[in-house]
Amino acid sequence: MSPVIEVRDLRKTYGSGDTAVHALRGLDLTVEKGEYIAIMGASGSGKSTLLNILGCLDVPSGGKYLLDRIDTGEFDEEQLSLLRNRKIGFVFQSFNLVPRTTALANVELPLVYAGVRRPQRRERALAALDLVGLGDRTHHRPNELSGGQQQRVAIARALVTSPAIVLADEPTGNLDTDSSREVLGILDRLNASGRTVVLITHEDEVAAHAMRTVRVVDGRVAGVLV
Amino acid sequence: MRVFEIAAFAVRGLTANKMRSGLTTLGILIGVASVILLIAVGNGASSAVQQSIAGLGTNILTISPQRAQPGSTAKPLTTADAAALVGADSPDVKYASPVVSAQATAGYGDTTHDIGQFIGSDPRYFNTTNSAVAQGNLFSDNDVQQARKVVVIGATVATELFPGTEPVGKSMLVNNIPFTVVGVLAAKGSSGLQDADDMVVAPLTTTQNALTGYGSLTQIVVQAQSADALPNAQAQVTTILNGRHKITGTADYRILSQDQLLTARTATTETFTVLLASVAAISLLVGGIGITNIMLVTVTERIREIGIRKAVGAPRSSILGQFLIEATLLSLFGGALGVAAGMIGSQFTIAGIQPVLVPSSVLLAFAVSALIGLFFGSYPASRAAKLRPIEALRHE
Numbered sequence: 001m002s003p004v005i006e007v008r009d010l011r012k013t014y015g016s017g018d019t020a021v022h023a024l025r026g027l028d029l030t031v032e033k034g035e036y037i038a039i040m041g042a043s044g045s046g047k048s049t050l051l052n053i054l055g056c057l058d059v060p061s062g063g064k065y066l067l068d069r070i071d072t073g074e075f076d077e078e079q080l081s082l083l084r085n086r087k088i089g090f091v092f093q094s095f096n097l098v099p100r101t102t103a104l105a106n107v108e109l110p111l112v113y114a115g116v117r118r119p120q121r122r123e124r125a126l127a128a129l130d131l132v133g134l135g136d137r138t139h140h141r142p143n144e145l146s147g148g149q150q151q152r153v154a155i156a157r158a159l160v161t162s163p164a165i166v167l168a169d170e171p172t173g174n175l176d177t178d179s180s181r182e183v184l185g186i187l188d189r190l191n192a193s194g195r196t197v198v199l200i201t202h203e204d205e206v207a208a209h210a211m212r213t214v215r216v217v218d219g220r221v222a223g224v225l226v
Numbered sequence: 227m228r229v230f231e232i233a234a235f236a237v238r239g240l241t242a243n244k245m246r247s248g249l250t251t252l253g254i255l256i257g258v259a260s261v262i263l264l265i266a267v268g269n270g271a272s273s274a275v276q277q278s279i280a281g282l283g284t285n286i287l288t289i290s291p292q293r294a295q296p297g298s299t300a301k302p303l304t305t306a307d308a309a310a311l312v313g314a315d316s317p318d319v320k321y322a323s324p325v326v327s328a329q330a331t332a333g334y335g336d337t338t339h340d341i342g343q344f345i346g347s348d349p350r351y352f353n354t355t356n357s358a359v360a361q362g363n364l365f366s367d368n369d370v371q372q373a374r375k376v377v378v379i380g381a382t383v384a385t386e387l388f389p390g391t392e393p394v395g396k397s398m399l400v401n402n403i404p405f406t407v408v409g410v411l412a413a414k415g416s417s418g419l420q421d422a423d424d425m426v427v428a429p430l431t432t433t434q435n436a437l438t439g440y441g442s443l444t445q446i447v448v449q450a451q452s453a454d455a456l457p458n459a460q461a462q463v464t465t466i467l468n469g470r471h472k473i474t475g476t477a478d479y480r481i482l483s484q485d486q487l488l489t490a491r492t493a494t495t496e497t498f499t500v501l502l503a504s505v506a507a508i509s510l511l512v513g514g515i516g517i518t519n520i521m522l523v524t525v526t527e528r529i530r531e532i533g534i535r536k537a538v539g540a541p542r543s544s545i546l547g548q549f550l551i552e553a554t555l556l557s558l559f560g561g562a563l564g565v566a567a568g569m570i571g572s573q574f575t576i577a578g579i580q581p582v583l584v585p586s587s588v589l590l591a592f593a594v595s596a597l598i599g600l601f602f603g604s605y606p607a608s609r610a611a612k613l614r615p616i617e618a619l620r621h622e
Contacts, residue, residue: 057536084539096619098535
């Protein structure tokens with residue numbers, strides 16, 4: 001098994017001097033291909049910062065992050081955007097769909113930036129929407145969809161590029177029980193089909209879906225529960 | 227392929243807020259239209275001036291008094307000067323008409339009208355200024371000798387004072403002195419800055435009696451035998467006047483030929499055109515600043531959207547491109563509508579001037595409007611492109 005994510009002595013500091021906040025203080029983490037990992041921790045423990053760095057949305061202040069054995073520390077913004085596009089699918093707590101744009105167009109978005117041609121793009125986006133059970137909602141705009149449906153569109157968008165990892169930051173945080181179950185079911189199926197999934201959660205029932213749970217306390221990994 | 231997609235994003239961004247896009251476009255529209263229109267008006271004015279001066283004929287000299295140099299005395303131009311210019315010493319001079327002009331108010335019944343120009347001269351004046359009579363008659367040399375209170379009025383004065391009535395034979399008041407209208411001149415149209423039809427011509431003697439007194443003439447208009455004889459006529463006039471005014475150094479009068487008059491008047495209208503064009507350019511600049519303003523608002527409003535696009539892998543260049551295309555489309559669209567508005571507007575007579583479209587100004591205004599989008603859009607666009615994805619996503 002080769003590690004998809006390899007993090008060594010990861011540090012992240014916001015601000016400087018006396019007011020500096022150390023969000024990550026030397027965190028180590030390895031995620032193997034095909035794993036399903038839940039990251040838990042109190043708010044302010046640094047778990048969101050960790051996930052943002054894993055998603056290349058933020059850059060660490062120190063340490064090493066190897067994604068698919070590529071050292072991201074040597075990358076500039078242009079190459080990082082390429083990584084985000086090809087290797088990472090990110091699901092946010094607040095869905096983050098482009099407003100006033102149909103579900104289909106939202107799912108096609110990463111493919112547009114990847115330079116995929118229109119017919120293939122449409123085909124792949126429709127397949128991804130089918131996979132999350134929204135094949136009949138392709139022309140609805142975000143404000144015409146329920147929270148659970150919006151999150152499923154967001155998941156379709158995250159997996160449409162066939163990324164190496166799917167990262168989810170409290171994907172069920174804004175959803176009711178039924179919608180949460182649907183979303184978690186989709187993530188389970190994704191993992192079952194071989195996709196690597198890393199998610200952040202507060203809830204033990206959500207964490208129970210994962211193969212192992214990583215507990216983050218004060219910017220370090222405090223323990224791993226298998 | 228990608229450029230097309232990004233342009234499609236830009237169009238969607240613009241159509242999402244039609245009201246705002248429309249108003250921004252309006253700013254550019256007004257700028258471009260006013261550049262085209264005002265340059266056309268300036269151009270129309272100068273070509274009208276050229277036509278009216280060309281209408282004078284190529285064999286005309288105008289003599290006007292010149293202020294004296296300090297330490298010398300200037301002699302006024304007199305009727306005797308004018309009379310002396312025609313004779314054996316000046317075979318190339320055909321006529322010399324003395325001219326005085328005054329400001330006057332005319333009245334008929336309850337109507338009053340401030341006359342643009344009240345001119346006193348002799349019957350040759352109509353000939354030299356190419357003035358044709360439309361109704362009635364011109365006054366005669368006899369009228370001048372007898373100082374009869376008769377006037378020939380321009381078309382504008384006729385319509386202002388005698389709406390719906392026949393002016394010829396009526397008695398009108400000029401500064402409360404009654405004059406009989408003997409003729410109406412054919413309309414000449416505007417000569418750019420002033421209405422050539424807003425004038426009244428009366429016999430010189432009458433005008434001096436009633437209005438101006440017997441001081442200096444305003445002008446002596448000299449007509450040479452032919453256009454070729456003009457340089458000779460000018461030399462003969464200079465010799466005669468120098469003799470009469472005992473000039474040794476600087477002359478106390480000035481002789482302008484039609485060419486010189488044209489040059490002088492053209493220079494004036496060019497200044498006028500430049501002035502109009504710079505006012506228009508300022509409005510175009512204001513339109514450009516409007517684009518910057520709106521694009522900054524758009525970028526701020528859509529920071530989250532920018533964050534989302536970056537999170538799914540949009541490179542900096544595509545974000546930059548999207549917002550630059552939005553700004554350029556706004557200004558191009560405004561520019562195109564402005565060109566249309568300017569061209570339609572120039573079909574109408576504005577302030578008595580028929581605008582004459584300058585094709586290069588249309589091209590220039592359109593090109594500038596396109597560049598304005600690029601220039602004024604580049605700052606907001608680069609701000610959008612430089613945002614870090616996580617910062618953009620966290621923006622509320």
